[in-house]
Amino acid sequence: MSVLEVRNLNIQFGGVRALDHVSMEAGEWEIVGIIGPNGAGKTTLFNCITGFYRPNKGKIRYRGKPITRLPVHKRTALGIGRTFQNVGLVKNTTVAENLVTAQHLETNYDPWAGMLGGPATFAEEARLRERADQLLELMDLSDVAEARVADLPYGVLKRVEIATVLATDPDLLLLDEPGSGMGPEEAHALGDTLLELRKEFGITIVMIDHHVPLVTQVSDYVYCLNFGEVLAEGRPDVVRNHPEVVRAYLGEEPVEDPADVASEEYV
Template structure:
């Protein structure tokens, strides 16, 4: 049984067909990458999977359960965690406080007990803080545990957001551009971290990122979207070299995909697109 199945999902906003007949499957402990140029529909697909959008047609299943009509909080309870393009953290509090807050579904006391306080409440708060410290240590973020989130650079904020989602104890982790704002070396380190997270937490990962080398290095399987449709799918190197993928990213019309990739510097594309692709 697949962990996640997206079956023939389409979503329309008025006359705009944002997604058209999307099929996607994610197996246990897989890392699946989703690439594609801006406006391809990648984040819209994430929004359909996590419940922020309701698809016009099609279905989303999690471990065989149809969750198409379930609200966001119920999907979170099932074990689906998600990061965002724009960092979703409480920026005026510390990194540690964000991770403790993220574990609110795990608390064993109600709001009234939390207001009054007491030995059991304090013991539970210590347990949540200890678990937060363990996650930060695994993410190499223990040195910024007491730092205010608003004072951190953007690349580190993305790592903190992943840590906060891990604190919710997800079974399926959806990462929306985790490498955004990172240089090549940072992105490489992030890739190593994602591989370690899968090993340590036994988590299944679906990731969107414009940094194609990052996606193809860590993913077991890759989908490429363009204009709201699946352009191609397959093993990472096959997708990266596919002529239609090269054309979508670099504006080329190659005869031989490998040759066109080498000649990317001569393609009529922006420097940013070249950097993301090669």
């Protein structure tokens, strides 16, 4: 059974068809990459999966359960976590406070107990802070734990956002441009971190990124979208060298050796 299954998804905004019969899936513990030029429909696909948009046609299933009509909060409760292109953090608080706040749905006390305080409340808050510290260490962010989010560079903020989503204990992690604002070395280090997160938490990851080397470094399977359609899919090396993918990114015909073309396996 796939963790995530999208079938024949269509969505229109006015006369513009943003997604046209898009299908994809992600299996247990897989890392699936989604690439494509600006305006290809990548973030629209994420918005449909997470419930921010309702598709005109098509089905979305999470672990075999239909979720196409579920609201956002119910999808989150099932175990779907997501980051955004524009970092979604409480910027006037510290990094550690953001991670603790993200865990409050998992607390074992009611709001009144939280306001009045007490031994059980203090013990629970200590547990949340300890877990936050563990996540910060795993994401190599311990040195900025007490830094104000608003004071951090964009590349660090993206890592903080991933840590904050992990604090919600997701089963499926959707990453929207996690490598944005990072140089090649930072992006490569992020790729190593994502592989470690999969191993550490046993999660499935679906990621959008323009940084193709990052996507091919970590992904088991890749989809390329263009003008709202799946242009190519398959192993990272196959999709990266697919003539239509090269044309979509570069706007020109790929130059390839005929012998390579004959032996290439395209989807």
